[in-house]
Amino acid sequence: MIITQAASPSRGVSSLLRSAPVLREQQTCREAIRLMFEHPESKCIVICDEGDRPVGLLMSEPFFLRATGRSGADSFYRESALGQAQTHLLTADIESDPSEIMARLLERHPAQQNDSILITRNGKLAGTLTPADLRTLLS
Numbered sequence: 001m002i003i004t005q006a007a008s009p010s011r012g013v014s015s016l017l018r019s020a021p022v023l024r025e026q027q028t029c030r031e032a033i034r035l036m037f038e039h040p041e042s043k044c045i046v047i048c049d050e051g052d053r054p055v056g057l058l059m060s061e062p063f064f065l066r067a068t069g070r071s072g073a074d075s076f077y078r079e080s081a082l083g084q085a086q087t088h089l090l091t092a093d094i095e096s097d098p099s100e101i102m103a104r105l106l107e108r109h110p111a112q113q114n115d116s117i118l119i120t121r122n123g124k125l126a127g128t129l130t131p132a133d134l135r136t137l138l139s
Contacts, residue, residue: 013101013119014094016137017127020046020116023081025055030077032084033067036060043130044116047082052124056085059115091118094126098137105131 021039023032025047032045036058039045045063047056058081066084067076090108092101105113116128129137 012094013092013096013098013129013134013137014126016129016133017094017119018042018129018133020044020118020125020128022052022125023047023058025049025080025082027081028077029067029079029081029084032058032063032081033077036064044128045081046116046118046125046128047085048125054089054091054118054120054125056082056087057089057115057118058085086112086115088112089118090115091120094119094121098134101129102134102138105134 019042021035021042023035023045027047035045036042043060045058045060046054047058049055063084090101090104090112092104101117105117108115114131116130117134118128119126
């Protein structure tokens with residue numbers, strides 16, 4: 001599944017919103033890798049619950065490195081993708097002020113400051129932004 005949001009002419013976050021491939025909570029790392037290869041343009045995969053609320057984030061490059069660097073690949077492929085996901089998410093409503101999102105991004109641990117930002121509408125995933133997208137919006 002891909003969640004997409006049409007671009008808006010405003011200077012809000014919706015003007016740079018990216019689509020994101022989505023997995024459900026019960027899906028495996030094998031399914032995540034397959035989805036990653038189906039969407040090579042995407043920087044991440046978002047894991048959502050049945051209500052389309054984001055519950056996890058797999059950044060594509062680090063996840064791929066973990067997947068290929070494991071000696072027990074078969075067991076890794078059967079693991080829950082959510083078990084490998086970042087669950088301390090930076091989410092923001094689509095109506096949020098971009099400068100407030102940037103302030104929250106800068107409060108995160110440095111290792112998480114390049115992770116995608118999950119944009120929601122009424123709590124449901126609307127799309128993603130990269131930190132670079134946010135900087136572009138604020139410049």
